[in-house]
Amino acid sequence: MSTNKPAKSADELLRMYRQMVRIRSFEDNANQLYLSAKMPGLTHMYSGEEAVAVGICEALTPTDKITSTHRGHGHCVAKGAELDTMFCELLGKAEGYCRGKGGSMHIADQSNGNLGANAIVGGSMGIATGSALSSKLRGSDEVTVCFFGDGATAQGLMYEVMNMAALWNLPVIYACENNGYSEYTKTEEIAAGSITARAEAFGIESFQVDGQDVLAVNALSEELVARCRNGEGPFFMELMTYRYHGHHVGDINREYYRAKEEEADWKTNKDPIIRLRGYLIENGIATEEEIDGINDQIKKTAEDAVQYALAAPYPDASEVDMHVFTDIKHAVA
Amino acid sequence: MRKITLSQAVNEAFAEEMRRDERVFIMGEDVAEAGTPFKILSGLVEEFGTNRVIDTPISEPGFMGMGVGAAMTGMRPVVDLMFGDFIFLVMDQLCNQAAKTHYMSGGKLSVPMVLRTNLGATRRSAAQHSQSLHALVAHIPGIKVALPSSAYEAKGLLKTAIRDDNPVVIFEDKLMYQDKAEVPEEEYTIPFGVANVKREGTDITLIGTSSMVQVCERAAEMLAAEGISAEVIDPRTIVPLDEATLIASAKKTSRVIVVDEGHQSFGVTSEIASRINEKAFYHLDAPALRIGAMDVPIPFSPALEDLTVPTADLVADKARKLVRGELINAA
Numbered sequence: 146m147s148t149n150k151p152a153k154s155a156d157e158l159l160r161m162y163r164q165m166v167r168i169r170s171f172e173d174n175a176n177q178l179y180l181s182a183k184m185p186g187l188t189h190m191y192s193g194e195e196a197v198a199v200g201i202c203e204a205l206t207p208t209d210k211i212t213s214t215h216r217g218h219g220h221c222v223a224k225g226a227e228l229d230t231m232f233c234e235l236l237g238k239a240e241g242y243c244r245g246k247g248g249s250m251h252i253a254d255q256s257n258g259n260l261g262a263n264a265i266v267g268g269s270m271g272i273a274t275g276s277a278l279s280s281k282l283r284g285s286d287e288v289t290v291c292f293f294g295d296g297a298t299a300q301g302l303m304y305e306v307m308n309m310a311a312l313w314n315l316p317v318i319y320a321c322e323n324n325g326y327s328e329y330t331k332t333e334e335i336a337a338g339s340i341t342a343r344a345e346a347f348g349i350e351s352f353q354v355d356g357q358d359v360l361a362v363n364a365l366s367e368e369l370v371a372r373c374r375n376g377e378g379p380f381f382m383e384l385m386t387y388r389y390h391g392h393h394v395g396d397i398n399r400e401y402y403r404a405k406e407e408e409a410d411w412k413t414n415k416d417p418i419i420r421l422r423g424y425l426i427e428n429g430i431a432t433e434e435e436i437d438g439i440n441d442q443i444k445k446t447a448e449d450a451v452q453y454a455l456a457a458p459y460p461d462a463s464e465v466d467m468h469v470f471t472d473i474k475h476a477v478a
Numbered sequence: 479m480r481k482i483t484l485s486q487a488v489n490e491a492f493a494e495e496m497r498r499d500e501r502v503f504i505m506g507e508d509v510a511e512a513g514t515p516f517k518i519l520s521g522l523v524e525e526f527g528t529n530r531v532i533d534t535p536i537s538e539p540g541f542m543g544m545g546v547g548a549a550m551t552g553m554r555p556v557v558d559l560m561f562g563d564f565i566f567l568v569m570d571q572l573c574n575q576a577a578k579t580h581y582m583s584g585g586k587l588s589v590p591m592v593l594r595t596n597l598g599a600t601r602r603s604a605a606q607h608s609q610s611l612h613a614l615v616a617h618i619p620g621i622k623v624a625l626p627s628s629a630y631e632a633k634g635l636l637k638t639a640i641r642d643d644n645p646v647v648i649f650e651d652k653l654m655y656q657d658k659a660e661v662p663e664e665e666y667t668i669p670f671g672v673a674n675v676k677r678e679g680t681d682i683t684l685i686g687t688s689s690m691v692q693v694c695e696r697a698a699e700m701l702a703a704e705g706i707s708a709e710v711i712d713p714r715t716i717v718p719l720d721e722a723t724l725i726a727s728a729k730k731t732s733r734v735i736v737v738d739e740g741h742q743s744f745g746v747t748s749e750i751a752s753r754i755n756e757k758a759f760y761h762l763d764a765p766a767l768r769i770g771a772m773d774v775p776i777p778f779s780p781a782l783e784d785l786t787v788p789t790a791d792l793v794a795d796k797a798r799k800l801v802r803g804e805l806i807n808a809a
Binding site: 255273275279 | 547575
């Protein structure tokens with residue numbers, strides 16, 4: 146694991162471990178819900194990228210904001226969401242975070258500062274930058290983190306908003322999760338030049354970090370969040386990571402764009418949960434048994450959450466035309 | 479009562495709302511010292527400063543998206559889009575983001591923002607600076623659409639838009655900025671979804687939007703000289719639409735023409751005429767007619783451009799024929 150980081154307490158380290166396992170357990174169950182045809186639609190798994198969301202979100206407070214992506218369950222959990230309410234949303238149930246109206250690709254959790262996942266690649270970059278502008282105009286010290294993938298660097302919106310964020314010193318961190326693939330295409334085939342150079346062109350300080358090392362991600366995030374609060378934003382992070390599943394849960398036969406050996410290498414040798422587990426044991430923070438106990442407990446919590454969501458009621462039909470406008474109860478009266 | 483221009487009315491609406499609510503700010507191209515190319519916002523940056531009247535780069539999707547994000551997090555932005563034609567540039571941020579955020583979040587997030595822009599041809603500005611694109615926006619659930627027809631409406635509707643908790647797009651007719659109308663000195667707002675019966679009549683109803691209200695009023699004058707009594711109604715907002723007032727008038731007069739400067743096909747005139755035909759069918763002596771802009775890109779040459787927009791002569795001509803029963807089955 147990385148060195149030269151601010152010392153984290155045992156509680157903080159264990160919390161990061163738990164949060165990563167919660168994400169992995171959530172995704173394992175979401176994948177099973179899809180494979181067993183119990184979940185409507187489809188979804189995009191965050192498995193493998195846990196250290197990115199957790200390393201960053203552990204540096205934020207509940208009032209700090211994030212914007213998320215179509216691969217957004219990890220961000221949602223890491224920002225503080227409850228698994229049962231999330232599963233309810235994935236299953237289109239009334240108790241979901243969005244009353245079943247958003248689903249996997251639009252899950253939002255206002256109470257924890259999650260402004261929402263977005264099904265338009267790069268679609269939330271304006272929202273994140275506007276949130277940072279809002280923070281500055283309100284005189285608040287809130288920081289906004291904009292999560293997006295390497296694929297989104299091909300969207301023009303990114304360059305427009307990075308320009309304004311740099312011009313106006315906005316407290317926003319652009320967090321590019323580079324998992325090596327833009328849907329079904331290698332990133333090197335869609336992105337010319339370097340990713341960080343894109344932000345550097347606007348004078349934005351940019352960093353590349355091992356996205357499988359939660360402690361390295363968190364140490365950098367703590368530093369950049371503090372500097373944002375101090376009026377030194379914006380910043381850009383490229384987090385080198387990997388998605389274990391396909392582009393979405395139905396992308397099963399993917400050898401035409403990605404070798405099984407490559408997947409096995411990342412899962413075996415670079416897994417963020419295995420790496421932090423090793424660190425915790427080596428440093429005497431937890432024993433093997435204690436960590437197994439944590440894993441079992443979270444696994445059970447996730448399974449209980451699935452059962453809860455499966456049994457939960459769907460929204461009443463009368464809700465279909467509610468929430469179109471804030472002040473018109475039923476838009477199609 | 480005093481008369482002021484539409485431009486002054488908009489400026490006053492901003493000044494009053496920005497004094498009332500410090501969350502309100504303006505963002506767009508050349509809105510600060512330049513006061514926009516139409517000089518509508520002149521003086522605001524001097525009173526409110528560059529933190530509340532923000533000049534942006536020429537990045538419409540970028541600053542529109544930032545407006546959405548600022549609105550979601552406690553501010554009340556007014557995004558200024560220099561020409562209505564540029565709305566195509568911001569469609570994702572407007573229609574996929576702003577319009578859907580409240581619904582997709584199950585009511586937890588809201589986007590209290592205004593997109594202020596314009597419409598209207600005959601300024602000799604050709605196909606990319608002359609369009610009237612409000613029907614495109616009105617097609618998307620979750621956005622309110624206001625179409626002021628005079629300085630009075632421009633001020634009252636903009637103030638209401640700024641106070642609304644939903645995304646609102648307000649389209650001013652760029653040819654009306656110097657038109658004067660009576661505007662009270664004292665505070666007022668105009669509620670959305672309440673049509674204004676501009677002139678009462680008994681033989682035919684002319685429904686006009688934006689500057690087409692004036693076209694309908696001129697047509698009504700011409701018709702009155704011939705003994706035809708025309709009612710003129712301004713819906714003022716098309717989302718929400720005051721359907722009840724329009725239907726009641728249709729039932730009363732039995733004939734309706736809808737006039738709007740958007741392209742006629744698949745547009746505002748089609749929608750309103752359709753609703754009247756569906757809901758007042760047995761009261762009508764003729765099908766409700768549509769008069770929109772000609773279905774061509776707006777041409778540059780004045781000789782051609784003037785042919786594309788509805789005129790009072792055209793409206794009066796159609797109205798005469800409708801009253802005589804000549805247009806049934808031939809419209």
